[in-house]
């Protein structure tokens with residue numbers, strides 16, 4: 670399993686660094702931030718991305734914020750018996766020379782108290798600022814789309 674992941678990572682690297690939807694911050698690389706278009710009356714929205722850490726030390730995502738939301742939290746989905754539960758987490762570790770994946774049914778950014786819903790439609794995007802313990806801050810543009818990008822879960826292109 671580990672070997673397979675390493676091979677996938679090696680294949681992925683050259684292609685992804687040329688991707689315009691990716692953002693760099695020191696050794697961190699935030700790939701393809703996206704959010705699902707929701708009905709206009711949806712009270713919250715989730716944002717997803719993959720954070721790659723090319724460095725030799727772990728970093729932590731401490732918090733996030735966005736001008737479109739009054740409140741932004743780091744959340745995690747987990748199975749509790751047969752039930753899928755969502756809970757807030759304080760930080761998310763990005764292990765050295767590895768990655769942290771934010772995707773449906775896993776870690777996600779939850780945006781609450783939405784202020785500007787005009788940005789939450791297919792084809793639009795909104796800014797999201799990530800605050801890291803070591804690397805500092807970076808603002809990414811989250812693309813709103815009707816469907817999940819097919820390479821979110823694994824970078825095998």
Ligand SMILES: [Cu+2]
Nearest residue numbers: 744755777779
């Ligand atoms: Cu959530």
